[in-house]
Amino acid sequence: MKQYKYFKRGVKVPHYKNTENVETTVMPIPDLVEIPMLHHIGAPCEPLVKPGDEVLVGQKIGDSDKYISAPVHTGVSGKVKKINSILFPNGVTVKSVLIETDKKQVVDQSIKPPVINSKKEFIAAVRESGLVGLGGAGFPTHVKLNPPEGIKIEYLLINGAECEPYITSDYRESIENSWNVISGINIIMEYLEIDKVIIGIEDNKPKAVEVLTGIAKTSDKIDIMPLKSKYPQGAEKMLIYSLTGKVVPAGKLPLDVGVIVMNVTSVAFIASYIKTGMPLTKKRITIDGGAIKHPSNIEVFVGTNIKEAIKFAGGFKEEPKKILMGGPMMGVSQYNLESPILKQNNAILAFNEKQSKMPEQTACIKCGRCISACPMNLMPVYFDIFNESKDADQLLKLDILSCIECGSCSFVCPANRYLVQSIRNGKLLVRAKGSK
């Protein structure tokens, strides 16, 4: 087993992996699903169906002719009730397809395993599957797997770090669907002609390390590396450094250093799609937080709303004061329990009053802890200062756009400065000035 390098800085966060031993349960088909036309970074899709249309399981209901995009499918059969629009928490409005389910689950006859004889056909199949990065980023996978001509990929890295507190959906994937994880890796290695694969898993998940090591031992090309549990170990640049020692320069992509990083659930999905031809329409999510009665892992159809998913998991034990899609460090607050679950969502956290209370900000004491914690070697305290003075030039000079919004700086700040919020505002100032 190789030795990891252990990226510098970052923070120790409590794990709260309350659901690590909770097997995934499958949620029954809801009466309604609302499937947005945007689950990914890139161009939104346009609906391919209209109100009154009957839809079948696996049917494509949205697509785009833009390269950075991914088609959208339905996992339920039923009738299209309405083409709606949804306001995402980031302020973007997106079209959605509201489907009344018939609970018959009639499968679209076009669903069959794709015929693949070349890399080109493999990439086309991945696009048709609707796969986007399932670790949360939502980058269309067919784009990631298709580097520009002349770029040689040395490593395929599999991200099973899952460093955010509470979330265990990838961990359950590694255990419950381990053969598909390894099978998906083998498929990608074959079509992309990659010889070296490393699966990175934090050392607080020994069972996942054990199970995947047992299966991968048949291959001399796949290494499993337990990584020290440290946040944000699962961030792309940190993972690349920890597993290979390579540094991705500011403004560059993993491809530029010969690396592709994929989430563990994404590679398992590729194996399943190649076998069945069923596109991405379901997702495992962790439901947890102080307001949740029974912390669980559940499998839902994409488009199921938060309220129904929480109800299936046993409901609330006390009034929730904050609902997050994702983990407590990088998750996005939801303003509405009717919001649908997207392909790339991996957790819903419902926090009670005590957990949701925002500590009061006090004046910065210039302790420098935010700088020591920043895994990107940035100076968050100055982002805060120059955001307040609205100095976009200084913010750009200090490389604010390299911030990955991991929240490590806010986490350690003894003055409770709202640093991530300042950074987000600061980035808007820089972009508004047209600097990037």
Ligand code: SF4
């Ligand atoms: S400045 Fe950005 S990258 Fe650095 S710790 Fe803060 S949020 Fe993370």
Ligand code: SF4
């Ligand atoms: S950690 Fe907080 S108090 Fe310390 S320098 Fe950074 S912003 Fe100021």
